[in-house]
Amino acid sequence: MWLDAPQQVRAIPGDYGSVPAVRLPRPSLVAEILGERRPSGWVLQSLERGQGIAHAPDCVEAPQGATALSLERTLTLAEQPSVRLCSLCGASAELSPLLLGFENGFDS
Numbered sequence: 001m002w003l004d005a006p007q008q009v010r011a012i013p014g015d016y017g018s019v020p021a022v023r024l025p026r027p028s029l030v031a032e033i034l035g036e037r038r039p040s041g042w043v044l045q046s047l048e049r050g051q052g053i054a055h056a057p058d059c060v061e062a063p064q065g066a067t068a069l070s071l072e073r074t075l076t077l078a079e080q081p082s083v084r085l086c087s088l089c090g091a092s093a094e095l096s097p098l099l100l101g102f103e104n105g106f107d108s
Contacts, residue, residue, distance in 0.1 A: 002026070041068030042091065044077060051082045059089030075099060 003009050039057040043066035046052050054074055055062035069077070077083050078099055085092035 039068070041070065042074040042095075043068055044074075044083070049082075051084075052077070053084045053086050054078055054091050054095065055086045056089040056091055056094075059086055059091070061086060061088055071098075 041057055042054050043057050043059075043062045044052045044054055045061065045063050045066075053061070054069075054077065057066075057068055075095065075098060078085055078095060085095050087093070
């Protein structure tokens with residue numbers, strides 16, 4: 001956390017000699033705006049009767065410990081009628097344009 005001294009902090013009585021002080025590098029503007037990067041890849045949640053749902057690895061509905069799939073493998077699986085794309089984590093919004101073509105993918 002970044003604080004502006006002296007507006008947001010004040011000294012407290014005592015000896016500061018033993019307190020370690022290290023100047024932290026300021027985070028990049030890109031990291032500050034975008035936040036943490038999500039893990040790369042996609043994971044498949046297996047359901048009954050050979051059905052599945054593709055999720056981002058950090059989706060709350062994604063199976064824990066599942067092996068991350070490449071984009072190409074995920075798109076190949078997602079072309080099958082038995083596989084759906086999760087709308088909770090954004091898999092649907094991110095992958096549909098690649099499956100349907102960019103002119104059609106954003107309307108679904």
